[in-house]
Amino acid sequence: MQAKRVGVLGGGIGGVVAANVLRGAVRAPVDIGLIDRRPDHFFPPSYLHVMTGELDPHSASASLSSLERRRIQPIVGEIVSIDPRKRSVTVDRDTFEFDYLIVALGAEIALQSIQGLETCHTFQTLDGAIRLRDALKDFTGGQILIVITGSPYRCPDAPYEAAFLLDDLLRRRGLREKSSVHVATVEPGPMPIAGEAVAGKIRKMLAERSIEYSTGRRLVAVDENRALATFADATQQPYELIIVVPPLLAPQVVSASGLCADTGWISSGPFSLATMFDGVFAVGDACSVRIPNGRYLPKLGVFATRQAVLVAENLAAQIDGDKEQRLYTGEAEVVLETGRGRAASLKGDFYAKPEPKLKLKAPTKRKHLSKAAYERRWLKRWL
Template sequence: MRIAIVGGGVAGTLTANYLAMRLREELRSKKLEILLISEREKMLYEPGLLYLIFNRVEEKDIVKELKLLLDPGVKLLIGKAEKLDLENQKVLMKNESIDYDYLVIATGSRIVPEEIPGLVETGHWFYDLEGAKRLRNELANFKKGKVVVSVMGIPHKCPVAPIEVTFLLHDFFKLHGIRKDVEIVYTYPVNRVFTMGNVSELVEQMFADRKISSRLFFNPVEVDAKKKEIVTLEGEREKFDLLVAIPPHKGAKIIIDSGINEDGWVPTEKFTLKVKGYDNVFALGDTTDLPISKAGSVAHFQAEVLAENISAEIKGLPPTARYFGKAMCFIETGFDEATYIWFDYETPPRFVKPNKFTHWMKIAYNRMFWLTARGIL
């Protein structure tokens, strides 16, 4: 019997490790193989990118070899899966076809900055490693002018990261004594600064206290490279000296190529995480179409549910675990304070007043993440 997991990010790695821990006997007797297929040899801890751009962590702190994170019971195959053939229960690689009994789709999401003309040439972002390294250099040399943080599409990974970077930019310029020379503008596609009402009120007040202005209902379609302006669907324009964009996102190409969904989001049943129409195929993490944040914490809670249910089925036990939309996100509101929100499908977000203790919890968690990835914490 084989469980194939496609995608070696947080979602795939945690699922593989949790399954190996639950199915130790089956692995030992060679009745079962847990196969993790990853196109990358390394895992990037994406939340660390927020600190890398301010030179507070280095690449070596946030990138680790995947093979060092895996339980010995998990077999790793490095390679790009070309197609998922759900009808015939096969994962097609370039030169081989892999049969599975259970499939877990954990192919994540990706940024597509090329879909906004002018953005690649003129803009910056911190949503991948290369972009974050470029932005780090740009910020180190930035002395005065207008910085625009612009969210260019929803959904995107980590809904709170654009807010966090805006607060941290404010603190960064303050620490360097140039805040008075820098204007900070935040743009967002809907009619408030964040999709969730009460969090939005908190952030709006904090933006006002820090003299950060915002433009709402702002839907960029182009970046005018010559004039250094963002152009919106409605024809509005916003000038910038430094553009920190949150580029539009799509699901993985393999989901589109396999005809599962044209935007790459996998139709997923919200409680069982089964791919709709299939009893032995599951999806978790950023790749799903679920009405919940695309966040590592979500992937973590979902991995626990999947591992419990798949291992129960294999052992002939009832698979009764359910995912109720549990999510938890820290929000850095500066270099020495943070809050966090927690919510689920039914419960709107609750949060604490921004404080130093929560910030240090987040910093500690950043270091402990590698234990989480191994399935230990």
């Protein structure tokens, strides 16, 4: 029997999980190629701990070459084009043809979307988290401004985690009394998809830490020389340190492939993660999955992981000739770091009708420790 060829595009969370699960689940001969422009896998949930100096940056990444021992072939190069009809991918000057494609190319940070945004700090890349860590070492007090600049953005819980962790860091260094932490967001409240009950609890936790919070504020410009942020309502805010959460865009090669819908993202079926093209699936940040209330699933690692597992297991079953296919559910747990060695659990059904049915449980040390253990095991488990 001739081996089926599966191309996994992207070496992030969704791509690495999909390739591993497929290799472990399929019985028939399969050649798996994983393509990424970088030779390493990066694990974004660890970036906040790089920011605070608690984690060495090398602990947030690992070489994709280790996948070879799992009979997954990493292909390092720039994806120039994707033809979803032919299921072919051009990498640099070489073209690869596959029987199936799993697109997990993530999203790109749009730093050019707002004047001066590229001068700001961010924890949403590893290099950005390292630079922010170094800036925090030199910080001696003043206003720390965290701005959520647009939607969608990666990990909607992360800006609030950052605020709590920075509050902790400043207290440990004896700087909290002469510093302020302010979260300003373009959104109407914290994590709008979770509903007002959850938003109210997050607002309360912010207030208990004396973390300022303002909503409906659209950033239009940052003046690095004057250390001044300007918002659409003409208000201006000075800062000593500004941290931005930039909006995301689909990678250019994805936009040019014909895979994207009018949302600007790959439209994946909510239960199968299949695209409009036969044999082509999309998982993680590159896709948009519409839920019953008309919103879209947030771009979170937990969804990339669960989607990748489902697609890989179903694809393995299809290749092996099994007819039964599982359906993706919207059930998930998001763990929110709240500082002080504690974390809260946001858990429920994002596919519930008419609105997601989610519950935020009080922060506990146990949940923080379980999240820390999960993050430590990630690279060993998948690479």
